[in-house]
Amino acid sequence: MPGGRNTASSSPEESPADRVNTAADRDRPSFLRLPLLLASFVKLEHSVFALPFAYAGAFLAAGAVPAARPLLWITVAMVAARSLAMGLHRVIDRGIDARNPRTAGRELPSGRLSPGAALAFLAASLALLVLAVSQLPPITWYLAPVVVAAFVVYPFTKRFTSLCHLFLGATIGLAPVGGWVAVSGSLDWRPFLLMAAVTFWIGGFDIIYACLDYDFDRHEGLHSLPVSLGIGRSLAVTRLFHLLSVLLLAAAGYCLGLGGAYFAGVAVVAALLAYENAIVSASDLSRVDTAFFTMNGVISIVYLLFLTIDLYL
Numbered sequence: 001m002p003g004g005r006n007t008a009s010s011s012p013e014e015s016p017a018d019r020v021n022t023a024a025d026r027d028r029p030s031f032l033r034l035p036l037l038l039a040s041f042v043k044l045e046h047s048v049f050a051l052p053f054a055y056a057g058a059f060l061a062a063g064a065v066p067a068a069r070p071l072l073w074i075t076v077a078m079v080a081a082r083s084l085a086m087g088l089h090r091v092i093d094r095g096i097d098a099r100n101p102r103t104a105g106r107e108l109p110s111g112r113l114s115p116g117a118a119l120a121f122l123a124a125s126l127a128l129l130v131l132a133v134s135q136l137p138p139i140t141w142y143l144a145p146v147v148v149a150a151f152v153v154y155p156f157t158k159r160f161t162s163l164c165h166l167f168l169g170a171t172i173g174l175a176p177v178g179g180w181v182a183v184s185g186s187l188d189w190r191p192f193l194l195m196a197a198v199t200f201w202i203g204g205f206d207i208i209y210a211c212l213d214y215d216f217d218r219h220e221g222l223h224s225l226p227v228s229l230g231i232g233r234s235l236a237v238t239r240l241f242h243l244l245s246v247l248l249l250a251a252a253g254y255c256l257g258l259g260g261a262y263f264a265g266v267a268v269v270a271a272l273l274a275y276e277n278a279i280v281s282a283s284d285l286s287r288v289d290t291a292f293f294t295m296n297g298v299i300s301i302v303y304l305l306f307l308t309i310d311l312y313l
Contacts, residue, residue: 038121041107042086047079048297050175052304053198054078057179057191059304060256064311066183070136074182077132077140078175084125085151085171091118092155100216137185140178147174158217162228165210169203170195190255197248204241205276205296207234211285232282242273249303258310265306272299 039045058066058074065071090097090108098109107113126148133144150171157164176194181187210217210224211231217224225234246266253262276295279287 034117037107037113038117041090041113041118041121042083044079044083046086046293047082049202049300050082050172050198051075051078052300053173053194054175054179056304056307057176057181057194058183059179059308059311060176060191060194061180061183061188065308070183073132073135074179077129077136077178077182080125080128080132081147081151084122084129084148085154087118087122087125088151089155091115091122096220096222099220102212102216136182139181139185139187143178143181147171147178150174158222158224160223162223162225164223165203165206165225166199168206169199169201172202173198190252193248193252193255197245197252200241200245200248201273201296201299204238204245204273207238207241208276208280208288211235211280211282212288230282231285235277235280235282239277242277246270246273258307259313261306261310261313265303265310268302268306269299272302 054074055071058071066074090106094108094115097103097106104110108115108118129144129148133140150167154164154167154171157167161167173195176198177187177191180191207225211226211234213222213224214226214231216222217227225237228234229237246269249266249269250263253266272295276299
């Protein structure tokens with residue numbers, strides 16, 4: 001969710017964040033500036049949220065770590081898809097970001113990245129996604145347009161529904177289904193349990209992040225659960241979503257016949273989610289960055305690690 005804590009419009013003058021970012025760009029070697037700028041534009045490091053769950057779907061479909069070739073193309077497809085999704089989000093929301101003091105320093109609104117360069121990057125990401133999908137089973141060719149359509153629709157959801165958090169979660173939740181299909185070549189109902197788990201996990205922490213946008217979203221007429229319910233009630237919904245996520249992870253393990261190591265991993269995930277919810281409150285959102293980035297990156301990796309251990313026991 002784009003947005004910020006303040007309702008004031010951004011100043012046309014260069015902000016301190018703009019000056020810091022511009023100075024950092026100048027200090028980089030010239031041949032690295034554009035690649036690093038594009039990586040920052042799509043927050044490439046955030047691939048850690050979805051990629052382990054795509055691997056989880058692939059591992060479960062194969063009953064082990066798949067061969068190198070399909071795993072390589074799954075990785076390429078996931079990175080390209082996520083880059084396309086985030087790039088579309090940034091392009092579609094660039095006007096909102098420019099009005100928000102918290103996000104005015106981002107690459108597009110600050111002018112550090114031109115719209116033409118952003119669109120060229122989107123075209124390259126789409127081309128790479130098409131290439132990767134062409135190396136995977138034919139069923140992925142027919143499902144890929146559905147995924148891309150979800151990428152286009154998501155940025156607009158905050159303009160008309162407070163359920164935008166769940167739409168984001170479901171979009172990222174396609175990762176384990178995609179990983180499963182890419183290995184098995186067929187659809188199965190069981191990875192949809194993982195999709196539902198990811199939907200509530202991502203939806204929950206997106207609500208936490210959206211609490212930072214409360215004032216700005218109200219001012220702009222944007223929709224979110226914090227705007228609709230208030231921050232306190234929204235954080236209670238997050239706890240419910242995360243409980244559902246843990247139960248769905250456990251249900252997936254049961255339906256797939258997984259063992260003790262897997263359920264130990266689910267217990268660790270539950271403990272991490274409990275900690276994530278414990279460090280934020282309606283009166284103290286100062287640790288949201290810790291909850292959003294650190295905890296959620298750890299959760300996805302921990303889940304994949306325990307799943308992989310279980311498959312080989």
